[in-house]
Amino acid sequence: MNTLxxxxxxxxPQGYRRTAKQSGFHVEPIPPGVRCEENCLVGLKLLSPAGEGAWTIIRRLSQALSDIDVESAVLECDGGPCLFVCCRDECTATCHLKNFGVAIAETFSLTRPF
Structure with missing residues (x-):
């Protein structure tokens, strides 16, 4: 098994949706308060490394997802490469990426004070 x-x-943190532009496929954040539709996208961004190495890793992650027939797109977002998957495929994608050797950083909210 290949690992990274x-x-x-x-x-x-926000959802995204596809936008069609003359130069091809793009995404835009879904504004707060707008209901996420069936074609809502989830963005996954690499925390490290940066630069060309990040693009290489994100492309390998996209390939790993295509191996299990999960569609993804690699696009620039917030100054770096991001991997976008359909929100309905998020659990499958993150589970497979974890099996591929990728750590998924998750945010936790404090529900009760100490």
Whole structure:
């Protein structure tokens, strides 16, 4: 099994949707308060490394997902490469990426004070 040691991704906090532009496929954040539709996308961004190495890793992650027939797109977002998957495929994608050796950084909210 191929693994990517020390690869850590985090889920971008907002949902995204596809937009069609003359130069091809793009995404835009879904504004707060707008209901997420069936074609809502989830963005996963690599925490490290940066630069060309990040693009290589994100492309390998996309390939790993295509191996299990999960569609994904690699696009620039917030100044770096991001991997976008359909929200209905998020659990499958993150589970497979974890099996591939990728750590998924998750946010935790404190529900009760200490």
């Amino acid at each position: 040691p020390l690869s850590v991704v985090h889920r971008l």
